[in-house]
Amino acid sequence: MRTRQFCVVLVCAAALALFGCAGGHMDPSPWLQTAGPAPQGKVMGLALADFDGDGAMDVAAAGVGPALAVYFGDGAGGYQKALSLPVRGEVRAVAAGDLDGDRLPDLAFSIQGEGSLGVQVWLSDARGGFTQGVAPVKSGQYEGVCLADVNSDGRLDLCAADNTSETEGGVRVWLSDGKGGWLKETGPVNINRFMDVAAADFNGDGNVDLAAAGTGAYGALRVWLGDGRGGWSPTAALERGSYFRLTVFDANWDGNPDILAGTYRTGPAVFYGDGKGGFVRRFRPQEKGSFWKPLITSLSGERTPVMVASSVDSDGIAAWELSTKGFWEKKDLGLPDEGVFYDLARADMDGDGLCDLLAASFGQGVKVWLAGGGSPGPAPASAAASVSGPCPCENGTVAAAAPPPRGPAPAPPPSGEEEAASEPEKNEAFATVAGFPEYRIGPDDLLVITLWKGAEATEHEVRVRPEGRISFGFVQDMFVNGMTPSQLDAALTAEFARFVREPMLDVSVKEHRSKKVTFMGAVKVLSHRDSGPGVYPLSGKTTLYEMLSRVGGPAPDADVKRVSVRRANGEQRVVDLYKFIMQGDKSQNIVLDAGDYVFVPRISESDRRVFVVGEVRRPGVYQIGNSANVLEAVLMAGGFSPLAEPAAIKIIRGGLERPQVLSADMSALLAQNDLSQNLAVESGDIVCVPRGFIGDVHAFLQNINPLMNAILYPGRFRDEYMYDDALRINVGGTRTSDRVNVNVLPAP
Secondary structure (H helix, E strand, O other): OHHHHHHHHHHHHHHHHHHOOOOOOOOOOOEEEEEEEEOOEEEEEEEEEOOOOOOOOEEEEEEEOOOEEEEEEOOOOOEEEEEEOOOOOEEEEEEEEOOOOOOOOEEEEEEEOOOOOEEEEEEEOOOOOEEEOOOOEOOOOEEEEEEEOOOOOOOOEEEEEEOOOOOOOEEEEEEEOOOOOEEEEOOOEOOOEEEEEEEEOOOOOOOOEEEEEEEOOOOEEEEEEEOOOOOEEEOOOOEEOOEEEEEEEOOOOOOOOEEEEEEOOEOOEEEEEOOOOOEEEOOOOOOOEOEEEEEEEEEOOOOOEEEEEEEOOOEOEEEEEEOOOOOEEEOOOOOOOOEOEEEEEEEOOOOOOOOEEEEEEEEEEEEEEEEOOEEOOOOOOOOOOOEOOOOOOOOOOOOOOOOOOOOOOOOOOOOOOOOOOOOOOEOOOEEEEOOEEEEOOOOOOEEEEEEEEOOEEEEEEEEOOOOOEEEEOOEEEEEOOOOOHHHHHHHHHHHHOOOOOOOOEEEEEEEOOOOEEEEEEOEOOOOOOOOOOEEEEOOOOOEHHHHHHHOOOEOOOEOOOOEEEEOOOOOEEEEOHHHHHHHOOHHHOOEOOOOOEEEEOEOOOOOEEEEEEEOEOOOEEEEEOOOOEHHHHHHHOOOEOOOOOHHHEEEEEOOOOOOEEEEEOHHHHHHHOOHHHOOEOOOOOEEEEOOOOOOOHHHHHHHHHHHHHHHHOHHHHHHHHEEOOEEOOOOOOOOOOOOOOOOOOOOO
């Protein structure tokens, strides 16, 4: 009897071991993590192709140290050799495709760094080597790149997202000559900052269209429809915000290409296409967190789409499954739940016909998970034909199939669920027309109206009268107050058409006098231009940091943590501009309106503060009492990030002219209780936590100078030294040591 009971227990234990605890079910991970081609390194971009023609998938990895390397696969999940290209700088993104007509995949990539800027091209040969090709542009701060035949000539053209500045950014497109050279640039837009661009046929007309991820003050997710000849038609912005990388894929398997985007702080964004150029925003998998790139796959057992997304908040790689009700539900796939990840890609790396998952890790190289029951969803019927690589798996080993059985298509969100825009679409100073902000004309503005007769143009200056009307040519007493230049252009053209056949004219504003803001308090006075406290004109949509930089920036004793903005209607708001500068809190960088009164207070003697920047979790400015030390300052900033070098902390004390640099070794403090390393900090000190040891203090000071400028004059220097609302300052460092966790104080 006891023997039989013991056998029953063994059977039950075996059943529990096989099937999990009663009432639950443990799914095996669909991927098996293996040794990637690069176990170390700071990688941001991936491109997958067969570069040496042996039939096996290879990996091009872009980032820092090495900036660009190619790892040649053996077709069984391993790698037989590696090639580091002689590229200096930080490669932000890379794409692969045949650019010179030899049927071998070449590399196009964006690069940032001293002496290496813009977009570069390296051409491959049949032996797996590369030679430098013709660069389409050698200046600017570019981000995402993609290859697509935009003018229907059978050649891959190069598209790139320009993140240089609000006025010198845009989406660039260079038409290829099919021999590795470039015919001309024909991008859809040359203003505003963009982080990525993707190509697909969104409206089903057989021509390549473009989607772009905007960022910064005028950031938005935008789509331009192509005409098949290199021309573009803009559509209304899909959504405002700051976006990172894009994926174009049929996320819900309805045959239409959809757009997925990584965002800053608002979770992965999903927009379902209708196949006619329109998109519907769906519920996001989650509304918080910064994600670089989302990707669609599926689990063969579930037969429903699964989204994976890489976190830049040190939260690893998240996954969600699409339910039959249209909601993305959290899914545990055994992927890492910590670490900073950037690009994601899929390809069959081991020849089993299943798409494996690759991830770019900022610190741990290229991670690879081989599929063991996972497979991608079917390719959209219209999205893959004209883009640079086959879909859904980069080497084409997984064929497109009919959508598997699943629940009904997700329903649109109920009314009122759309996310409110973070910035106003219009106010007294500007209005948004065709997706772009334009100045609103008012009394006393000076207009320039240009009349065209063939190739000849005549300009006429017209002042807007106090009652908001103008008279010009055939038009008398037209009310223009509140119009934008493009709206007035259309109105005048319609009026002139009554008297002139096919009139052609342009309208611009030469003097902006009707919309004004007042700045008072601690505003710096510059000797070479109009600046300091006073009344200034608004020339369109302008944020607080932009206007403050134009009028001179904050004085050295300004307290930009408590800037007061009073509206013309009496409403008042106090904003913390340093939260925007140091932590990227866009809610603090408000859009100014006509009649605003801005007061910048001065710091009192009792208001002591230090700046903590670099590899900490919450860089920013923090108030201190009568005394504070380095460890307290780091803990106030959330502790070290995973990439920090605690033994190499630097404290910068003093002004821009003669700064003093002090060193503090937090590793010695915590591991050896060396209290001499816990230096006292003073008000105004900058505590800098680097990623490695500082070998040359003079070079460190030179690199840190922009950071000190950004702290003293945040508006003036933000665009030049900030990247995606985080400080982009290279504070050096050539080697690392064992990490010391100071996020939790050691036990006594």
